[in-house]
Amino acid sequence: MERVDARGKTCPLPVIETKKVLESMTEGTVEVLVDNAIAVQNLCKMAEQKKMKAVSEKQSEDCYVVTITVEAGSQTQPDAAPVVCMPDGRSAGTVVALTAETMGTGDDVLGKILMKGFVYALTEQEQLPETIVLYNGGAKLSVEGAETLADLKLMEAQGVEILTCGTCLNHYGLSEKLAVGSVTNMYRIAEVLSKAGKVIRP
Amino acid sequence: MMPEEIVFCKGGGCTAKLGAGVLERILSRLPKPEKKDENLLIGFESSDDAAVYRISEDTAIVQTLDFFPPMVEDPYIFGQIAAANALSDIYAMGGDVRTALNIVCFPEKMDLNILGKIMQGGSEKVIEAGGTLVGGHSIADADVKYGLSVMGTIHPDRIFPNDGAQEGDVLLLTKPLGVGIVCTANRMGEASQEAMDMAVRSMTTLNKYASEIIRKYDVHGCTDVTGFGFLGHLKEMLAKGLSAEIDSIRIPHIPESLAYADGFFLTAAAQRNRNHVGDLVEFCGVPFAVEELLFDPQTSGGLLVSMPKEDAQQALAEIAALGLPCGIVGKVMKKETQKIVVL
Numbered sequence: 001m002e003r004v005d006a007r008g009k010t011c012p013l014p015v016i017e018t019k020k021v022l023e024s025m026t027e028g029t030v031e032v033l034v035d036n037a038i039a040v041q042n043l044c045k046m047a048e049q050k051k052m053k054a055v056s057e058k059q060s061e062d063c064y065v066v067t068i069t070v071e072a073g074s075q076t077q078p079d080a081a082p083v084v085c086m087p088d089g090r091s092a093g094t095v096v097a098l099t100a101e102t103m104g105t106g107d108d109v110l111g112k113i114l115m116k117g118f119v120y121a122l123t124e125q126e127q128l129p130e131t132i133v134l135y136n137g138g139a140k141l142s143v144e145g146a147e148t149l150a151d152l153k154l155m156e157a158q159g160v161e162i163l164t165c166g167t168c169l170n171h172y173g174l175s176e177k178l179a180v181g182s183v184t185n186m187y188r189i190a191e192v193l194s195k196a197g198k199v200i201r202p
Numbered sequence: 203m204m205p206e207e208i209v210f211c212k213g214g215g216c217t218a219k220l221g222a223g224v225l226e227r228i229l230s231r232l233p234k235p236e237k238k239d240e241n242l243l244i245g246f247e248s249s250d251d252a253a254v255y256r257i258s259e260d261t262a263i264v265q266t267l268d269f270f271p272p273m274v275e276d277p278y279i280f281g282q283i284a285a286a287n288a289l290s291d292i293y294a295m296g297g298d299v300r301t302a303l304n305i306v307c308f309p310e311k312m313d314l315n316i317l318g319k320i321m322q323g324g325s326e327k328v329i330e331a332g333g334t335l336v337g338g339h340s341i342a343d344a345d346v347k348y349g350l351s352v353m354g355t356i357h358p359d360r361i362f363p364n365d366g367a368q369e370g371d372v373l374l375l376t377k378p379l380g381v382g383i384v385c386t387a388n389r390m391g392e393a394s395q396e397a398m399d400m401a402v403r404s405m406t407t408l409n410k411y412a413s414e415i416i417r418k419y420d421v422h423g424c425t426d427v428t429g430f431g432f433l434g435h436l437k438e439m440l441a442k443g444l445s446a447e448i449d450s451i452r453i454p455h456i457p458e459s460l461a462y463a464d465g466f467f468l469t470a471a472a473q474r475n476r477n478h479v480g481d482l483v484e485f486c487g488v489p490f491a492v493e494e495l496l497f498d499p500q501t502s503g504g505l506l507v508s509m510p511k512e513d514a515q516q517a518l519a520e521i522a523a524l525g526l527p528c529g530i531v532g533k534v535m536k537k538e539t540q541k542i543v544v545l
Contacts, residue, residue, distance in 0.1 A: 011470040012386055019466050038470040041477070046466045049490050113529075117451035120460065124489040147527075150397075150457030 001028060007035040007063065014039045015046050018068070022050065027072040035062040043068070090159055091127035093197025098138035103202045115141070118202045119148040128160050129200065132181075133189050135165035143169070143177035152180045165189060243358060244295070251291040251425055252354075254361055262358040266291035269305040269349020273385045273501055274402065277316045281323025281348060283405040287428065287502035288350035289331050293413035294364075294426040294505055297356035299331040304338025307347035320348050331410055360417070362424035365441040367508035371422055371534040373446065374514045376412040377404050377504025378527040379432055379495050380459025386469055387462040397458035404456070404526055405502040412505050412528075415520045419513035427503035431475040432496045433483055435506055436542060445537040448544045450492050454527035459498070463491035471499040484541040496544065508534055 002021050006014030014034045021030050032043055040056045043066045047054035053069045102111025103118050119141065122128065132155065134142050141148040142164045156162050162181025169175045169183065193199055229246060243262055244254040252266035268288035272280040285302075292299050304324065308317050328335045328350070367373075384401040387393040393401075409426060416424065427435045432453075440446055475497040485493055504526075509517070514530050521528050 011473070012390065012467050015466045015468055016390055036470070038473045038477075041473050042466075042468045042470070045468065045473070049464075049466075113452055121489075123461075124491070147457060150461065154461050 002030040004030060004032045006039065007033050009034075011039055011042050015042050018043060019046065022052070022068065022070060025070050027070050029070070030068045032066045032068065034064050034066065037064065040064045040066055090130050092130055093195075094127070094129040094131075095192055095196040095199050096122065096129045096132045097193065097199055097201045098132060098134045098141055099201060100137040101140045102137070112147075115202070116147045119151045123151050123154050128155055128158055131161040131163065131192050131196075133163045133165070133184070133192055135168050135189060139164050139168035139172060139174060142180050143174045144179045145177075146179070149179055156180055163188065163192065243361060244363070251294040251364060252297075254295060254297075254356065254358075256358050260357055262356050262361070264292050264295050264297040264354040264356050265352070267305065267349065267351035269307075269347050270501070271345055271347050274388075277319040278323040279402055279406065281320035281325075282327050283323075283402075283502050284320075284348045285324035285327035285350055286406055286408050288352055289327060289333075290409040290426045290428075290502060290505075292352055292354035293409040294362065294424055295354075295356060296360055296362040296413060296417060296421070296424065297354035299328070299333035299352060299354045299410070301336045301353045302328045302331075302333050303336060303351040304340070305347075305349045305351060306338060306340035307343035307345065308340060309344060309346065310342045312346070316346075320346070324348065324350065327406075327408065331408055362416075362421050362507075364423060364425045364438055366421075366423035367439050367442070367444055367446075367534045368422050369444060369534055369536050370510070371508040372511045372514045372530050373436070373448075373532045373534065374416075374507040374509060374518060374521075374528070375427070375432070375454055375504055375531045376409070376507070376521050376524075376526075376528045377407065377427075377500075378454040378456050378459075379427070379498055379500060379503070380456035380462075381405055381500050381503065382431075382469060382472065382498040383459045383462045383467055383494065384456050385501070387458075387465065387467040390467065392465065392467065393462065394458055397456055397462075400456045400526075404504075407502075407524070407526060409505050411524050412521050416505070416507055416509070416517050419509060419517050421507055421509050421513075423508035425506050427500045427506050429471065429499045429501075430478070431472065431499050432506070433479050433542060434475045434497075437479045437482060439506065439508060440534070440537075440542070443537050445535045446532050446542050447535060448496070448532035448542065450488050450496075450544055452529045452531050453492070453495065454504075454529045454531075455495055456527075459495060460489075460491040463494035463498075468494065469499065472497045475499060479542075482542055483544060485544045488544050492544075504528065 004018050004021055018032050044054045047068050056066045058064050102108050103114035142152055163184040166183040241256040243256055252264045254262050254264050256262040274280050289299055325335050381401040384393050384397045388398050423439050425435050425439055
């Protein structure tokens, strides 16, 4: 059993220290000592998000014990794990094609908000796509200053391949601004779409 | 765990605020004067941002103070943020800043140049606000704390009440959420430069500009989003028996803040906010990170404004030109479900 003594430390330290210990384990239990009820709640919240079982017990006014159980195979990998050790959080063969700066038709201001929301919602899916291709107006989503950039970077860090159409970047004068993934051409885009098991086009 | 030199900054800003629940209990037990002063237009019964006292038919003074420990390592930036945060309460009432007094706690043994930089940042913001720094008070203390006591003026008929929201209003938020989460991640060395830059830009931006824009429109209710987080301040805004529906996709935020929330950069203050208002909120399939964002305590956060839809759309266009993420985030409804619904 692992043990983290986080008494005397303020949030987020107890949570972050425990997170690091959990990420180094494949199974077993971690016993975390903290000195306040709010830290207990934050630890339980993390365990719930990680789908792990947490039990807490108040031993005295300034000592609480939270026991978190890691079941074999339940452990999710750390956020920035290199691609090779991903137990595939990605869904093989799924390609997302972002073909415009907007999602749907009707109102472009709304469409931009929806697209930003869609890209964020993708990051929250249990299975990420294998590849995201961006072309025509979609090329504006992967450049410096784009509101979708942080979420695309997050998915790239989790192994999602992000490909932006070079012709399109040139057309919009954004060639120097690409900020995530790589530039690609029509042959590769055609190949990715042809070989895809499923193409999602929002 | 953390290197010695960042003792200057050990989790400050509005995350250092006492929980709302604790405060309500104490405030409700304080003795009250037998006869209410009728020139006191706004006191603390309505959880307002500042007190407003009428001194003549066309002038009332607005009084507020705010101070806290550093949430960034650069003392000059900290001074700017602390001042912008303290000045904000005047703007949340719709007033103009006139004078300010420094509030300083500083360790005797610390380098005085640091204090100089803090106060330089603060005084620059007071000048930008159009006010004058007229004095202050300093205390030798174990930790650094800084802020301002501010006096402003307002026309007594043009006060933005905290709880004036009306059914059918929409809710306008003038700055991005997530500065608490981003500063927390930054303290642990995990925030990106872009994220921290946006957080600092947001925290140092005076609410003066947004306040002056919304004054041109019909404002029913206004508050600034600070330590109690978006939902905590929204709850105070809906005190008069109203409910709200929030469209989470429209919440302006620092993009990286959601990923940091998923990385569990969770503060005690955010959890206290959740404990305080969580029962009033119904999340409909919203991701965990978005929930955390809505409970995240903000330092020098934006104005949350309840106003008619057409006015809000025009005001938003002007506020967007200030260059920070902002948006119309929801609508005010009759209280049927007893809940703030987050879609």
